[in-house]
Amino acid sequence: xxxxxxxxxxxxxxxxxxxxxxxxxxxxxxxxxxxxxxxxxxxxxxxxxxxxxxxxxxxxxxxxxxxxxxxxxxxxxxxxxxxxxxxxxxxxxxxxxxxxxxxxxxxxxxxxxxxxxxxxxxxxxxxxxxxxxxxxxxxxxxxxxxxxxxxxxxxxxxxxxxxxxxxxxxxxxxxxxxxxxxxxxxxxxxxxxxxxxxxxxxxxxxxxxxxxxxxxxxxxxxxxxxxxxxxxxxxxxxxxxxxxxxxxxxxxxxxxxxxxxxx
Amino acid sequence: xxxxxxxxxxxxxxxxxxxxxxxxxxxxxxxxxxxxxxxxxxxxxxxxxxxxxxxxxxxxxxxxxxxxxxxxxxxxxxxxxxxxxxxxxxxxxxxxxxxxxxxxxxxxxxxxxxxxxxxxxxxxxxxxxxxxxxxxxxxxxxxxxxxxxxxxxxxxxxxxxxxxxxxxxxxxxxxxxxxxxxxxxxxxxxxxxxxxxxxxxxxxxxxxxxxxxxxxxxxxxxxxxxxxxxxxxxxxxxxxxxxx
Numbered sequence: 001x002x003x004x005x006x007x008x009x010x011x012x013x014x015x016x017x018x019x020x021x022x023x024x025x026x027x028x029x030x031x032x033x034x035x036x037x038x039x040x041x042x043x044x045x046x047x048x049x050x051x052x053x054x055x056x057x058x059x060x061x062x063x064x065x066x067x068x069x070x071x072x073x074x075x076x077x078x079x080x081x082x083x084x085x086x087x088x089x090x091x092x093x094x095x096x097x098x099x100x101x102x103x104x105x106x107x108x109x110x111x112x113x114x115x116x117x118x119x120x121x122x123x124x125x126x127x128x129x130x131x132x133x134x135x136x137x138x139x140x141x142x143x144x145x146x147x148x149x150x151x152x153x154x155x156x157x158x159x160x161x162x163x164x165x166x167x168x169x170x171x172x173x174x175x176x177x178x179x180x181x182x183x184x185x186x187x188x189x190x191x192x193x194x195x196x197x198x199x200x201x202x203x204x205x206x207x208x209x210x211x212x213x214x215x216x217x218x219x220x221x222x223x224x225x226x227x228x229x230x231x232x233x234x235x236x237x238x239x240x241x242x243x244x245x246x247x248x249x250x251x252x253x254x255x256x257x258x259x260x261x262x263x
Numbered sequence: 264x265x266x267x268x269x270x271x272x273x274x275x276x277x278x279x280x281x282x283x284x285x286x287x288x289x290x291x292x293x294x295x296x297x298x299x300x301x302x303x304x305x306x307x308x309x310x311x312x313x314x315x316x317x318x319x320x321x322x323x324x325x326x327x328x329x330x331x332x333x334x335x336x337x338x339x340x341x342x343x344x345x346x347x348x349x350x351x352x353x354x355x356x357x358x359x360x361x362x363x364x365x366x367x368x369x370x371x372x373x374x375x376x377x378x379x380x381x382x383x384x385x386x387x388x389x390x391x392x393x394x395x396x397x398x399x400x401x402x403x404x405x406x407x408x409x410x411x412x413x414x415x416x417x418x419x420x421x422x423x424x425x426x427x428x429x430x431x432x433x434x435x436x437x438x439x440x441x442x443x444x445x446x447x448x449x450x451x452x453x454x455x456x457x458x459x460x461x462x463x464x465x466x467x468x469x470x471x472x473x474x475x476x477x478x479x480x481x482x483x484x485x486x487x488x489x490x491x492x493x494x495x496x497x498x499x500x501x502x503x504x505x506x507x
Binding site for chain 2: 082
């Protein structure tokens with residue numbers, strides 16, 4: 001074992017961090033998210049430990065629903081990366097395929113992936129924890145649809161950013177979805193958050209879904225207003241994501257970046 | 264005289280402060296192989312990418328089949344195809360699966376028959392179930408060319424199709440391309456760094472240097488105009504920036 005060879009490899013990785021903002025951000029990104037999510041869960045449990053009805057139900061339901069959002073996001077961004085890694089992107093866009101058709105195809109892929117994942121998780125949760133996701137009743141369908149649409153929105157934006165900033169931005173395919181986790185109130189109610197994060201959470205569609213889910217489980221009331229908020233925000237955001245993707249695609253073609261990422 | 268299938272007028276591409284393509288004009292005629300050559304950074308690949316709509320020109324006009332590429336790209340690329348040694352087919356799919364994907368993209372009629380025909384023409388029928396990532400570079404090139412013919416294109420853009428191939432496979436590929444051109448009367452825009460190959464393949468060549476056309480004509484005419492014995496010598500003269 002020779003130190004100079006270890007040092008050479010160590011330098012090889014340090015060079016990357018020195019000039020790559022996304023990689024540098026990654027160093028603080030995950031610990032910060034962990035700290036926020038687990039910190040707020042702890043606050044929630046400490047505040048409400050006396051009267052938390054069926055918190056296992058809350059957590060498992062939240063976990064399955066969050067995974068639906070995450071898979072929906074990844075279904076788009078990771079499928080896009082498959083084309084980048086395969087150096088196949090130029091062949092695709094040299095054909096009559098339009099950017100919108102490409103995105104719709106990835107949405108379909110993500111749908112198939114998450115139906116499979118959600119089914120497996122729901123069955124396992126039932127077998128292992130006797131948790132029945134269908135206790136959310138009819139509200140389950142609009143909840144899930146809203147999470148899928150929010151995942152697609154994040155996926156479309158991630159794809160646009162990777163097109164624009166290249167390989168360095170690939171980390172977003174896994175990371176961007178998690179950015180919304182602390183303000184989506186997945187495992188704790190919005191009221192646990194500090195005031196400024198509550199305001200942000202109000203404009204995050206997933207926060208309304210998770211608040212609604214807790215409402216159904218604890219009181220059995222259909223959360224119409226939460227669903228209206230979630231659907232309205234999602235409709236605006238996905239339209240904006242499509243417009244952003246289209247605008248960005250034209251910029252990428254003008255700057256010659258499509259070719260750079262495609263070869 | 265036939266009408267050109269591709270007509271390029273004063274095409275320019277500027278990347279920040281670099282003029283990659285500088286007011287280039289040329290035409291490609293039916294059934295012609297037009298060779299695009301020049302040193303690295305001359306603008307060859309950028310021109311091909313603009314011709315297929317992967318890069319937006321800074322200025323200038325591109326007409327294909329008499330249609331404006333900016334406005335009618337979707338119609339145009341239905342009858343055009345592209346192959347580059349730097350672009351691959353989906354490497355986790357089999358040879359046949361990847362051709363099926365592109366046959367759908369181009370809405371090829373009688374897909375199964377067409378794919379079988381191409382697999383046989385490019386001698387890859389025996390490996391149709393092999394994954395793309397397990398193919399040799401010669402097999403990958405043939406697969407790329409098979410994909411480039413999946414829509415029976417009238418115009419083919421080939422960016423260094425024989426790069427990274429050994430001399431034997433490169434020779435077979437050239438023979439194949441010549442027979443395709445003869446049988447199907449396809450117009451081909453061809454780039455290569457192999458000057459002998461350019462002389463052999465091209466009906467006409469365009470010599471680019473720093474984004475500008477510095478010579479154009481039949482290979483023999485261009486060689487004569489530079490007072491050299493072959494294209495290799497012309498290339499070296501230009502690349503080393505002797506007096507042009």
